[in-house]
Amino acid sequence: MAYEPPVTDYDEIVENCTCAFCGCNCDDLDFLVKDGHVVGVRHACRLGASKVMEDMDQRLLVPMIRDENGELQEVDWDTALDKAAELIAGAVRPIFYGWSETSIETMKHGIRLGELVGAVLDNQATICHGPSLQAVQNVGYPVATLGEIKNRADMIVYTGSNPMNSHPRHLARYTTFPRGWFRQRGRFDRTLVTMDPKYSDTAKMSDIWIGFEQNGDYGFYNAIRAALKGKEIDQDYVSGIPKEVIMELAEKMKNVQFGALYFGLGLTHTLSKQRNIDMAIEMLTDLNEYTKWVLTPMRGHFNVNGFNIFMAYEMGFPYGVDFCRGYQRYMNGETNTIDLLTRKECDVFMVIAADPGAHYPGGAVKHLAEIPVIQVDIHWGPSTEIADVVLPGSFIGVECGGTSYRMDGVPIYMKKAIDKPETCRDDEWIIRELLERVQKIKDEEAALASK
Amino acid sequence: MTYIEKPVVPKVIKFEEPTAKEYKLLNMMLNTGSDIYQGACKKRGSTCKDEYRKVCGVAYMDPKDMAKLGVTNWESVKVTTDWGEVIVSAVHSRDAPHEGTIFIPKGPWANVITSHETYCCCDPTYKGIYCTVEKSDEEVLLMADLMRAVYKKYVEDEEGIPELESLGEMPVFKKK
Ligand code: SF4
Numbered sequence: 001m002a003y004e005p006p007v008t009d010y011d012e013i014v015e016n017c018t019c020a021f022c023g024c025n026c027d028d029l030d031f032l033v034k035d036g037h038v039v040g041v042r043h044a045c046r047l048g049a050s051k052v053m054e055d056m057d058q059r060l061l062v063p064m065i066r067d068e069n070g071e072l073q074e075v076d077w078d079t080a081l082d083k084a085a086e087l088i089a090g091a092v093r094p095i096f097y098g099w100s101e102t103s104i105e106t107m108k109h110g111i112r113l114g115e116l117v118g119a120v121l122d123n124q125a126t127i128c129h130g131p132s133l134q135a136v137q138n139v140g141y142p143v144a145t146l147g148e149i150k151n152r153a154d155m156i157v158y159t160g161s162n163p164m165n166s167h168p169r170h171l172a173r174y175t176t177f178p179r180g181w182f183r184q185r186g187r188f189d190r191t192l193v194t195m196d197p198k199y200s201d202t203a204k205m206s207d208i209w210i211g212f213e214q215n216g217d218y219g220f221y222n223a224i225r226a227a228l229k230g231k232e233i234d235q236d237y238v239s240g241i242p243k244e245v246i247m248e249l250a251e252k253m254k255n256v257q258f259g260a261l262y263f264g265l266g267l268t269h270t271l272s273k274q275r276n277i278d279m280a281i282e283m284l285t286d287l288n289e290y291t292k293w294v295l296t297p298m299r300g301h302f303n304v305n306g307f308n309i310f311m312a313y314e315m316g317f318p319y320g321v322d323f324c325r326g327y328q329r330y331m332n333g334e335t336n337t338i339d340l341l342t343r344k345e346c347d348v349f350m351v352i353a354a355d356p357g358a359h360y361p362g363g364a365v366k367h368l369a370e371i372p373v374i375q376v377d378i379h380w381g382p383s384t385e386i387a388d389v390v391l392p393g394s395f396i397g398v399e400c401g402g403t404s405y406r407m408d409g410v411p412i413y414m415k416k417a418i419d420k421p422e423t424c425r426d427d428e429w430i431i432r433e434l435l436e437r438v439q440k441i442k443d444e445e446a447a448l449a450s451k
Numbered sequence: 452m453t454y455i456e457k458p459v460v461p462k463v464i465k466f467e468e469p470t471a472k473e474y475k476l477l478n479m480m481l482n483t484g485s486d487i488y489q490g491a492c493k494k495r496g497s498t499c500k501d502e503y504r505k506v507c508g509v510a511y512m513d514p515k516d517m518a519k520l521g522v523t524n525w526e527s528v529k530v531t532t533d534w535g536e537v538i539v540s541a542v543h544s545r546d547a548p549h550e551g552t553i554f555i556p557k558g559p560w561a562n563v564i565t566s567h568e569t570y571c572c573c574d575p576t577y578k579g580i581y582c583t584v585e586k587s588d589e590e591v592l593l594m595a596d597l598m599r600a601v602y603k604k605y606v607e608d609e610e611g612i613p614e615l616e617s618l619g620e621m622p623v624f625k626k627k
Pocket residue numbers: 019020021022023024025026043044045046047048049167168169170
């Protein structure tokens with residue numbers, strides 16, 4: 001890439017902003033603002049900077065509704081909100097999906113709306129770390145905050161995850177490189193291990209790379225567990241890794257002072273799904289017989305964990321919460337978005353700050369092409385191509401404040417830095433407005449029925 | 452500029468052992484997942500642009516596999532699974548060697564061919580899918596055209612989709 005001179009042409013610096021991209025929620029960013037736009041971002045990684053300095057060409061600025069020719073047409077806010085409220089109020093099996101890129105404050109109104117119409121509330125965990133949450137329910141969750149890792153950990157393991165691509169500052173800010181209270185020399189005091197079939201960008205900079213076979217995670221953790229328990233491994237290779245290497249690694253993991261394991265979608269998206277994570281957690285239980293080990297899932301969006309924590313706190317279940325019977329229910333494989341869509345159960349789909357068009361498997365998107373879709377988002381994306389009502393929201397952490405939860409469960413208030421485009425509204429306002437309008441329709445229906 | 456118009460990919464011309472035999476079709480394993488270029492482009496919002504097609508509509512392949520198929524960087528290949536088929540560009544992977552597997556960053560292209568099977572665990576199977584890869588001379592579609600061609604939500608004449616004019620790289624909607 002060509003050399004780029006530093007940005008010097010700006011009016012003001014807004015300090016200590018929080019990045020609204022990945023689960024690291026880096027809260028040390030400085031935005032360089034000129035004429036009400038962010039023209040430069042300091043401290044962020046490539047991902048964070050590119051999100052904050054968004055592409056205005058594709059910013060959703062006006063509410064839109066599909067007309068009879070299948071073209072999106074600009075309308076005013078009242079028309080768009082009424083149309084969306086009418087769809088939601090008339091739905092039999094609505095799904096409200098997304099929430100991970102918006103604030104907890106927005107979710108508050110979302111829950112009330114969901115309860116009112118008997119919807120399913122689900123978030124991106126359903127297509128990424130859902131199995132991790134199931135495993136946590138199965139076998140527990142030895143968690144630590146990132147600050148603790150920074151100060152103490154001397155072995156960091158990434159498994160089925162490539163933070164150099166998906167959480168670029170995770171190593172730099174929290175786990176591997178920073179100097180900590182008990183790790184005064186930073187990187188030199190820590191061992192970095194990557195377990196991944198792919199020789200990923202993280203593997204390239206690790207001290208040890210364990211390239212087990214595709215779908216070999218389950219067998220591999222079991223072998224480590226056997227080694228930890230002092231059992232003989234009777235095969236020469238397990239999941240493509242020689243037995244001696246497994247014994248040696250188990251020995252190393254036993255002898256650290258504080259170990260941290262981070263796991264990503266490599267575990268949840270392969271065939272054994274939550275069983276992989278069950279096994280990884282149980283491996284840590286075994287390691288904790290000898291020394292201190294903790295683990296954290298590498299959550300993708302900045303507030304995907306927030307939805308799960310918030311839902312678990314309010315409703316008792318982390319995601320895929322179904323209100324159709326008037327009370328909350330949660331049943332894996334039944335009340336989750338992908339299953340509901342592939343079974344063609346859903347009849348109105350509202351997506352808030354997410355992109356199912358880009359990230360759902362084709363089989364699920366096919367059903368979205370048959371039902372009305374309401375989109376609340378900031379950018380024109382693949383989901384807009386299949387949306388029937390589009391409501392432009394605002395950018396949390398840049399254009400409006402809000403609370404989010406970091407991947408380790410630490411809540412962070414993200415402040416507002418610049419004003420939102422005049423024609424956009426805050427997500428919180430949009431959902432509250434929908435709630436009020438749906439409530440009105442329901443009240444009218446009830447009044448009519450009682451006559 | 453916080454992004455580049457397409458990913459930087461290595462061009463490998465020297466192989467340890469030259470591949471004598473050319474194959475028409477390879478049986479491979481497909482992985483999908485996030486990638487730094489895909490993440491930056493998606494969240495920046497540039498999904499209609501050519502840039503998004505260059506970062507997501509690509510299959511990162513082992514140079515040896517590409518030699519077997521006789522394709523070079525940025526040439527089209529057709530990837531087929533039990534769930535569908537899609538045209539993407541083949542490029543040399545920076546994580547090679549990984550003969551026998553291909554990686555397509557998550558996005559609309561990859562998801563045409565991923566499995567929606569959740570096995571009752573809520574999560575679709577995005578990784579470890581058997582696929583076949585063959586050379587193709589069709590062009591990789593832009594995001595909007597791909598969504599129209601695959602999901603056909605707002606087209607009346609479904610047969611006529613290939614003849615329709617491209618939706619282009621900018622959002623299309625009627626202003627007031
Ligand atoms: S690591 Fe994540 S939170 Fe931190 S700057 Fe990069 S994208 Fe933002």
